Amino acid sequence: MLERIKRVFLIVLDSVGIGEEPDAADYGDVGSHTLRACYNTGKLKLPNLQKLGLYNIEGIGCGQAVKNPLGACARMREASAGKDTTIGHWEIAGIISPKPLPVYPNGFPPEVLAAFEQRTGRKVLCNKPYSGTQVILDYGKEHEQTGALIVYTSADSVFQIAAHERLVPPKELYRYCEIAREILTGEHGVGRVIARPFEGEYPNYRRTANRHDFSLKPPGNTFLDDLQAARLATVSVGKIVDIFAGKGISESVRTVSNDDGMQKTLAYAKKDFNGLCFVNLVDFDMVYGHRNDVAGYTQALNRADEQLGALIGLLGDNDVLMITADHGCDPSTESTDHSREYTPWLIYGKRIQAGLNLKTRPTFADIGKTAAALLGVEAHISGTSHAGELLV
Template sequence: MRAIIGVLDSFGIGSLPDADRFGDTGANTFARIWEGCSNAPRGMMQIPNLMALGLGRAAHLVDPALPAFDGMTAQGLFGAAQELSKGKDTPSGHWEMMGLPVEEDWGYFPKTVPTFPAELTEAVIREGKLPGILGDCHASGTEIIEQLGEEHIKTGKPICYTSADSVYQIAAHETHFGLERLYELCHIVRKLVDPYHIGRVIARPFVGEKRGQFQRTGNRHDYATPPYRPTVLDVAKTAGREVVGIGKIPDIFAHSGVTQEIVAHGNEAVFDATIAQAKSAPDGSLVFANFVDFDMLYGHRRNLIGYAEALEAFDKRVPDLAAALKPGDLVVFTADHGCDPTWTGSDHTREHIPILAFGPGIAPGPIGIRTTFADIGQSVAHHLGLNPMPVGTSFL
C-alpha cells in the first residue's frame, strides 16, 4: 500500500470565489486551453486518460458553463479543491495539500522600480561581494535575461527580479558568473530576505553568449523557508516510511520530511522517475512528484498550444504509471495553483485545483468541491495509516 502524488504544476480548473482580490476572476487554465485548442487549426486537445479519470467532470463542478462530460464513466475519484492559504504561489499550494495551510500573508515586493528595499540591495551587494545588481524590478524571467544577459556577462552583476509571488529570483550565467557562486549567493540572500517574510529565493542559471542565444538551464534551485509545522511528509518520515521527492519537491519543502531526493529536469524525466518508484518503492512509501514544465515553460510564457501539447504528452504516460501500480496503491493527480495561458501578464492565477484519485481497489465517483487542498494530505495520511493531520477531511 503506497501513495503517489503527481502535481501538474499550475493546472487550475477555474477561479476561486476570492479571485477578485488577485485580479483573477474568470481565469480558468483548463477551460481556456480546452476552448483554445477546439477553436484552433490543430483541433481539440486529446487527453483521453485524464478525461477518463474525471478531469472534465471535475472542471464542470467548478464552471458549469463547461460541458458536463457526463457521457464518460469516471475511472477514479474526481473533484476539485479550494485554497485556504492566502496566496497563489507554489509553496502555499504544496504545503496546504500536505496539511499545512499558510495562515499568514507572505511578504511581497512592490511593483515599483526599484522593487527591492535599498537596505536589502545594499546588504545583497555587500554580503555577496558583488559589483552591483541588475534588474531590481518585476519581470518575466526569460524576458529579463534576454534584455540584461549581455550586460550581466560584461559587468558580473547578477540579474535580480521578482514577480507577483513571494520570491527573490537571481539569474546568472553558469560559466561567466559560475553555478556554484550563484548557489552560494542564493544561500546568502535567503537569510537576508527572512525579515521580509519572503517565501523563496530562486537560482535561475542560464547559458548563451548574446541576445537571442540565452537559455535557462535545468540547474534551477529553490531556497524555500521551512514549513512552520509538520506536514504529511514529516509525519510519514517520523513513522519510518520512505518519502521520495521528485523534481523540485525537496526544494519546496526546504528538504523537510524527505528521505530520498531524485533530481529530474522536465516532465518526461519526472514521469520516468515516478514510474520507476511505482515499480520499486517499498510498502508504505509516499512518492511526491512535481511536473514543472506546465508552469515554467507554458503557463508563465502564456503559450496555450505548448501547454496543450504538454498535457497530451503527460496523458500518454498515464497508462504506464497505472500498469506499474501494485494492489492497494493510491495515485492522486492534482495542481498547486493556476497559470491561465490566456491571462494578462505572466503570473499565476488564483484557481481551484483538480483532484483525480485512482488505483487498484479505489472505487470511482465524485468527491465534490473540497474546502481545502489539505483534504489531499488527509486522504494520503488515511490511506497510509498515518496519524491524522489537524486540517483536512479524507475523501477516501
C-alpha cells in the same frame, strides 16, 4: 480495520487550475480557467484523465463527463491566502497560510539589497519584476562587463539571481542564494530564492538546467513529517524537495522536464517501497502558463495524459494514484501571473471507490490528510481525511 495502502503516488500538475474561485476578483483573476483555455483549442485529448473522472468534477465547466468513472474526484478550494507554488503545496501537505508570502512589484527595498551586496561583494542589476528570458537579454551584457548580479522578481514571492556560468559558476551562485535566503526572513521571508544560471554569447543567451530553488522552511508540521516519523518513504520527484526545503523528504530526484519527471515516476512505480512518491510537473506553469502559450500547454497536457496511462498500468493492488494542482496559470488571459483557481483532485486505485464524488472541498489540506490515512498514518495537520469513504 482495512489493510492500509502500500504506496501513494501524488502528482501535482503545476498550475492546472479548473476555474476561478469565489474570491478571484481580489486577485485580479475573474474569468480564469486554465483547463478550459486548453479545452477551447479543440486539441485537448485527455482520455485517461477523462476516464478517471476529470470532467465529472463539480463545476468543471468543460469536457464530457463519463457515466462510470474509474476513480473518485473532488474540486479543491484553497483556504490559504495567495496563489503561488509554495503556499499551494504547503496547503496540500497540511499547512493553511492566513497571509500571502511577500511580493515585490516595485523591486526589493534598499536595506535588503545593501545587505546582499555587502555580504556577496557584488553589486546588483535590475531589481524589478521581469521575464526570466528577457532579463538576461537586457542585462546580461552589463553583467558580463561589470560582474554585478542580475536580481529580479516576478508576480510570485521570489528573489531570483541570474548569472553567466562562465563568470559565476553554479556553486558560487548557489552560495549567493544561500546568503540571500539568510537575509530574506521575517517581514521579507519570500517563498523562494532561485538561482538562474545562463550561458551563451550576447544576444543569444540561454538558461541552463542548473536552476536551484532555496525555499522558506514550512512554518509547521506537514504530512511528510508524519509519514517520515512512521518510517515510511517520502520520495520527491522534481522540485517538491525544494518547496519543502528538504523537510520531511527521505529521498529526492531532480527533473529537467515534465517528460523526465514522468519517466522517473514510472521508474519508482517499478520499485518496491512503502510510502509516498510526491511529484511536481512544473513545465505546465514555467514553460507554458507564464508565457501564455495555450497551444504548448495543451500539447503538454496531452503528453502527460499518455504517460499517466502508462503509470496506471504499473499500479499494484495496494497502490493509489492522486492527481491535483497547486493553483492556476491561465495561458489565455492577458496576465502571465498565476490565477486564483480551484484545482482538481482525482483518486484512483483498485481499492478506491470508483465514481465517488466528494464535491467541493474547503481546503487542499484534505489531500495530505487523506494520503497519510490511506498509508495508515494519522497526520497532525489541517484538513479532513476521506480515506474511510474512499477505501473498499
